[in-house]
Structures are given as structure tokens and as C-alpha cells.
Amino acid sequence: MSRLPFYFLIGILLVAGIAMTIHRHVQFDVPWTPDETRQVWEVEAQVSFDADDGPAVVNMALPSNQQGYRVLTENTASSGYGLSFLEENNGRRAEWSVREASDTQRLYYSVQLLEAPDSRSSEATAPELPENIVWERPFDTAAEEIIDRAYQRSADPYTFTRELIREFTGDRQGENARLLLNEFDRGPLLVRLLNEAGVHARTVSGLLLEDGRRRQKLTTWLQVFDDDQWALFNPRTGEQGWPKNLLLWETSGEAVLEVEGGTNSDINFSMIRQNQPAAAAVRNQLSTDTLLNFSIHSLPLEEQALFQTILLIPIGALVVVFLRVLVGIKTSGTFMPVLIALAFIQTSLLTGLIGFLLVVAVGLVIRNYLSYLNLLLVARVSAVIITVIAIISVFSVLSYRFGLNAGLTITFFPMIILAWTIERMSILWEEEGPKEVLIQGGGSLVTAILAYLAMNNPWVRHITFNFLGVQLILMALILLLGNYTGYRLLELRRFKPVTED
Structure with missing residues (x-):
């Protein structure tokens, strides 16, 4: 029979598991190791205004995932206000509302941002050019001369923007530039000049992040488009590029803060940077399950544990x-060592080994007495189960009385499995002798210890919990091992005389 479908299934499992694992690491920044840390910024925005003793509505722009930063969590403090988060074409916004407000009002919004160098901004759409741009005299002449000078020194929208900004900075600032700056704000003025020259541009608001700073204000930046690409410019210096510590708070050219029913509105920002374990920093991103992001982080914490x-x-x-297929170790029960290893994780290895040996040893003595009663199998196993429970209870009480609190963890052992283990070993003793009991019992303990060491490794625990694609890889490896029909390592000793001859 052809094994091609079998190996094809193995290939599908490996590719799917590896693809899901890499996707979660690249797309969601899930770390490979449990001890990695991430830089997280916590930024708080404080909105204040004087209410008009009536209804009030406050609309504020919110940051979104962008180059270098990814939103983790958001919180607000606004007693008595209704709150809605709005997804609009001009970006994300928060809207507070209240039926009656008086005196000075303060609203708070805080956001945690993960420093993610691989994060990218969502695609931005170039703003439409205004149909008519009308300048009053003498501003029309000044604007035309500045545009002409910058146009002659440029080759594309980006170089034109740099040259245009330079007309308003340093020694190149002439009478025309000073005239326009006296009448218009720098940011809107540059956008108006760029639009008149046929360049798609708008102002965006950004926050320069500095650890431990308070009462900071947003700064204005220019976003200039060239076909499907866009670049960021500093309107004060003409520098092109995205500063490392710049967080764009509002990216659509709209007002950052709008207040209805109040005056003297203001917004300022405080920020602090801290280190967090990488797994905790990205946990909230993993709570939304998709086909490629299937995870258990959306479950309650108790179920996650x-x-x-x-x-x-x-x-x-x-x-x-x-160990059974390639090495040839014999165990008492197929997967009993796995359950014992799980108990070792709860009890610690040394305590678990001592407890396991004591329970099995006492259980074998009592089971030996039961064999003389000629009971039916079901009744005999039931009696062994009750015996195991009694033994564990006695050992727990004695360990507590002697101040050995570690002995209390013996209750984590699977009692049904222990009962069947005692039953198998007792029958094996009667049929094969004590040597075979020692071989299978020792093999079970060795296998359980090795399984414990593998399962209790922090790196293994982290990988299996955060990358469910690993389960497909493990399935593929187990299927491959199940296809092995050669000699086991422990069987090679049978051929030792041949090699000696």
C-alpha cells in the first residue's frame, strides 16, 4: 500500500503548524522565549473645559496602531458621562456626553502603547485638493512668488515640500514669508500653499514621547502624498521622516478636540515608559480569535490556567x-507516565517520587492480601481505589502533623491511575515475577521523570501555550514515530555476540 497519502498528511501538518507559529510571532509580536521584555508607554490625556451649565458633548481624537507603536489597552475616567468609541473615516474618536454640566470639567483618557518596531501604519488616503483657493491682496502675490521659487528648486512633491518650508525658515525667510506668517498659522499655511501647487497634503497632530514628562502639548506635522506613498515633514525645520519617539495622535487633518456646551477647552498629556514581560504586553492582542490567530487567550483566566x-x-x-518506539523502554500502562509527570509538576519532583513510591509500595502489600480473597476484577479494583484514597489521606495527615507541608501535595496524584498501576504490577508480579515488575516500574518512573523535565521547562510551557500551531507539529512528529518499524535501541544488545564474533 502506498505511503504517499500518509507523508502528504505529515507535510500538511508540519507546514500548517510552522505557518501558524511564525504568523503569530511576526503579526502579533508573540515572543519566542518567556523572559523577553517589551517597552510599553502609558500616555494619559487630560481634557478640561468650562461648562455652560447645560448639556455638553466632548469629541476627542484617539491614537491607532501606527509605525513603531501598537495600542494595547485603553481606559477612561469620566464620572457621570456617557462614553462611546467611534470608528469614522477620519479615524478613531471618543465621544463623552452629559445632560447637565457646570463649572470646570475634567475628563481623562489613558492608553498603553507597545513599542513595536515592525508595526506599520494603516494605509492613508490622500486628501482631496480644494477646488478654489482664494487669497486676498497682497497675500496672493506673496504666495505665488514663494511657490515659484520653491518649484524651481524641486523635482517632486517631497523636494518641493522641503524647499517650500525652507522659504519660511532661517536666512531664506523673506518679506513674503514674514507677511504670510503674520496672517496665517504655519501648518495650515503650508498645506494651503502645497494644495495650490497641486500637492496633496494635510496637517496631522503628534506627541513627542519622553519618559516622565507632564503637561505636554501636541505638535503639528505635515503629511505629504506622492501617488500612493506619503511622507512626514517637520513644518518648522523641513526635516523629512518619522522621528523614533513620535506618536501620531490625529492623522486625518481634523480637530483633535471639539467641545459643545463649554468654553476654554484644553488638552494636555502625561507619559511614562516601563518594561513589561513580552507575553503580558501582547496578551490583549491575542484575545481576538481568527483562523490564523486561534488561541485560548479569549477564555477566562481560570480556564487559561x-x-x-x-x-x-x-x-x-x-x-x-x-522512549517506547525508538529506545524500547517498557512502562506499566501506555500513558500512565504522562499523568504521573503532570502530578510531579504540581508536587515537585522529589516530593512526587517519594509519594508515588510510598503509595505504590503500600498498595502492593494490601493488594497482595486482596488476591487471597478471590474477588471479582471490578470489586478488587474498586477496593484498591478506596485503599489508595485511604493511603493518600493517611500520608497527608501524617505529613501535616510532622510539619511537612510538601506532603500535602500528594493529593494531586491521579488516584484511579494509581489504583490500576497497583493492580497491573500485582498481576505482573504473580505472572512474570518481581524482575519484570522492577523493569516496568522503573521504566515508568524514568519515563515520567523525563516527561516531567520536558513538560516543566519554562520555554516549553511558553511555546505550547502561546503557539497552538506547535500542537500540529507534535502531531506530525508522533505520526512519523508511529511509522517506525525498525529495531529499538535496547534490543541492539541481542546482537552484541554477533559483533564480538
Whole structure:
């Protein structure tokens, strides 16, 4: 029979698992190792205004994912106000509303931003050029001369923007530039001149992030478009490019803050930078499940903690398959060592080993007595289960009385599995002798210890919990091992006489 479909299935599982894992690391910045940290900025915006003793509506622009930064969490403090987050063509905005407001009002908005060098801004659409730009005299002549001078020294929209800004800075600032600056604000003036020259541009508002700063204001920047591309310019210096510490707060050219029912509105910002574990910093991004971002982070924390342990079982299964198929270690029960390894994770290795050996040893003695009663299998196993529970209870009470609190964790052992282990070992002792019991019991303990070491590794726990694609990779590896039909390593000793001859 052709094995091609089997290997094709293995290939699909490997490719799908690797693709999902890489996608989560690249797209959502999920770290490969558990000890990585990320820089997180917490920015607080304080809005204040004098209310008119009536209804009030406050509309404020909000930041979104952009080059270098990714939004993690948002919080507001606005007692008595209704709050809505609006998704509009001109970006994200928050809208507070109240039926009656008086005196000075203060609203707070805070956002956590992850420093993500690979993050990119969403595609921006170039603003439409105004149909008619009308200048009053003598501003029309001054604007025309400045545009002509900058146009002669440029070759494209970007170089034209740089030359135009230079007309308003330094030694090149002439009478025409001073005349226009006395009448118009620098940002809107530059946009108006660029639009008259046929260049798509608008002003955007940005916040320069500095650790520990308070009462900071937004600064104005120029966004200039050339076909489908755009660039950012400093309207005061003409420098092109996106500064490393610049956070664009409003990117559509609209007002950052609009207040209805109040006067003297103002907004200022405070910020602080801190280190956070990378897994915690990106956790909220993982709570939205999609086909390629399927995760358990959307579950409640209690269920997440449960799955963090459950997802380790395939690692233990891989260890068991490897040791039994390739090495040839015999165990008492197929996957009993995995369950014992899970108990070791809860109890610690040394405490778990001592507890396991004590329970099994005492259980074998009592099971040996039960064998003389000639009970039916179901009744005998039930009696062993009750016996195991009693043994664990006695050991727990004794360890507590002697001040050995670690002994209390023995209750994490799977009691049904222990009962069946005692039953199998007792039958094996009767049929094969104590040597076979030691071989299978020792093999089970060795396998359980190795599975524990693999499952309790912090890197393994992190990878299995945060990258579910790894489960497909483990499935592929187990299927490949299951296809092995050669000699086991421990069986090679049978051929030692041949090599000696």
C-alpha cells in the first residue's frame, strides 16, 4: 500500500503548524522565549473645559496602531458621562456626553502603547485638493512668488515640500514669508500653499514621547502624498521622516478636540515608559480569535490556567512515544507516565517520587492480601481505589502533623491511575515475577521523570501555550514515530555476540 497519502498528511501538518507559529510571532509580536521584555508607554490625556451649565458633548481624537507603536489597552475616567468609541473615516474618536454640566470639567483618557518596531501604519488616503483657493491682496502675490521659487528648486512633491518650508525658515525667510506668517498659522499655511501647487497634503497632530514628562502639548506635522506613498515633514525645520519617539495622535487633518456646551477647552498629556514581560504586553492582542490567530487567550483566566497544563500533555506523549518506539523502554500502562509527570509538576519532583513510591509500595502489600480473597476484577479494583484514597489521606495527615507541608501535595496524584498501576504490577508480579515488575516500574518512573523535565521547562510551557500551531507539529512528529518499524535501541544488545564474533 502506498505511503504517499500518509507523508502528504505529515507535510500538511508540519507546514500548517510552522505557518501558524511564525504568523503569530511576526503579526502579533508573540515572543519566542518567556523572559523577553517589551517597552510599553502609558500616555494619559487630560481634557478640561468650562461648562455652560447645560448639556455638553466632548469629541476627542484617539491614537491607532501606527509605525513603531501598537495600542494595547485603553481606559477612561469620566464620572457621570456617557462614553462611546467611534470608528469614522477620519479615524478613531471618543465621544463623552452629559445632560447637565457646570463649572470646570475634567475628563481623562489613558492608553498603553507597545513599542513595536515592525508595526506599520494603516494605509492613508490622500486628501482631496480644494477646488478654489482664494487669497486676498497682497497675500496672493506673496504666495505665488514663494511657490515659484520653491518649484524651481524641486523635482517632486517631497523636494518641493522641503524647499517650500525652507522659504519660511532661517536666512531664506523673506518679506513674503514674514507677511504670510503674520496672517496665517504655519501648518495650515503650508498645506494651503502645497494644495495650490497641486500637492496633496494635510496637517496631522503628534506627541513627542519622553519618559516622565507632564503637561505636554501636541505638535503639528505635515503629511505629504506622492501617488500612493506619503511622507512626514517637520513644518518648522523641513526635516523629512518619522522621528523614533513620535506618536501620531490625529492623522486625518481634523480637530483633535471639539467641545459643545463649554468654553476654554484644553488638552494636555502625561507619559511614562516601563518594561513589561513580552507575553503580558501582547496578551490583549491575542484575545481576538481568527483562523490564523486561534488561541485560548479569549477564555477566562481560570480556564487559561487549566489549558496551560493540558497543552503540555502532547509533549509528554511525544516523550513516551520516543522512549517506547525508538529506545524500547517498557512502562506499566501506555500513558500512565504522562499523568504521573503532570502530578510531579504540581508536587515537585522529589516530593512526587517519594509519594508515588510510598503509595505504590503500600498498595502492593494490601493488594497482595486482596488476591487471597478471590474477588471479582471490578470489586478488587474498586477496593484498591478506596485503599489508595485511604493511603493518600493517611500520608497527608501524617505529613501535616510532622510539619511537612510538601506532603500535602500528594493529593494531586491521579488516584484511579494509581489504583490500576497497583493492580497491573500485582498481576505482573504473580505472572512474570518481581524482575519484570522492577523493569516496568522503573521504566515508568524514568519515563515520567523525563516527561516531567520536558513538560516543566519554562520555554516549553511558553511555546505550547502561546503557539497552538506547535500542537500540529507534535502531531506530525508522533505520526512519523508511529511509522517506525525498525529495531529499538535496547534490543541492539541481542546482537552484541554477533559483533564480538
